[in-house]
Every structure is written in structure tokens, then in C-alpha cells.
Amino acid sequence: MALAFMFSHPYGPPRMISSFAFDTYEQGLPQDENRNLISPKINEDGCCGNGYVCEYRWRQVYNMIKFRSVVAGTDVENWWSDGNQKIAFSRRNKGFVAFTNGGDSSENLIRGDIL
Structure with a gap:
């Protein structure tokens, strides 16, 4: 989940x-x-x-690298959090990502879409 957040957020250059x-x-x-x-x-x-x-080489990682490439140069917008381990945001009108860490591994989710 940390790798996905690193590639979805524009803060600093990602290192892996x-x-x-x-x-x-x-x-x-x-x-x-x-x-x-x-x-x-x-x-x-x-x-x-x-x-x-x-x-x-993990599918989730290379997909988020593609996401980062597509949304490059855009800012974080539409930040949302439920205050309890769920966040989501858009990268202007090019992409959207949502994270949840419900505590139960069946509830953990990362979803990134390129618009």
C-alpha cells in the first residue's frame, strides 16, 4: 500500500x-x-x-508507475478521508485513487483509475 501511495502522490521523486x-x-x-x-x-x-x-515486477507496482506517468504534472485535488483509514483523491482530471486499510486483510483495497 505504501508503494501505491508513493506512486500516486506527487510529493517528491519516488525511489524503489x-x-x-x-x-x-x-x-x-x-x-x-x-x-x-x-x-x-x-x-x-x-x-x-x-x-x-x-x-x-509486481502487477500492482507497475500499474501504479503507469498511473504516475499519466497524471504527471497534475496536483492532488478532491482529497477525501473518513478519518478512519480510508482516503481518496484525484490528480486533476487525469486519475483517481482510493485506499482503505480496514484492519482485516479482506477489507484492504487500493484502487487507481486513469480517467
Whole structure:
């Protein structure tokens, strides 16, 4: 949800890095048996493998990057909040985004539309 908000709001330049999965704090980058770094594998569904996460390949992220590109140069307008973990706003007449974090994962929603 934080990544979607970062790409939907015009404040500052967005920064995102890819990462790797780990189970302990001592664990390093994915390596082979000779301790050579291994490259990410791109799976059939487009996500990363070989221990990498590659957030930029998540459908939700690349869709929000497209949203940001389309609404570039517009201001936030029509800000709305219910005061209880729900917000929405438009980017002039080019896009609209709504977020909710209802506490129950079935209620969490991010919706962005390009107008």
C-alpha cells in the first residue's frame, strides 16, 4: 500500500529498490554453492525467483508507475478521508485513487483509475 501511495502522490521523486528474500539477519544475497552471487530468475508469471523479490515486477507496482506517468504534472485535488483509514483523491482530471486499510486483510483495497 505504501508503494501505491508513493506512486500516486506527487510529493517528491519516488525511489524503489529491488530486494532479496531472507530468513535471518545474517543472510546475504542469493549465492551458489561456491558463494558466487546468482542472478534473478524471471518466472513464467513475470515475478522473480532464485531468492530475489523484484517488487518493480509486481502487477500492482507497475500499474501504479503507469498511473504516475499519466497524471504527471497534475496536483492532488478532491482529497477525501473518513478519518478512519480510508482516503481518496484525484490528480486533476487525469486519475483517481482510493485506499482503505480496514484492519482485516479482506477489507484492504487500493484502487487507481486513469480517467
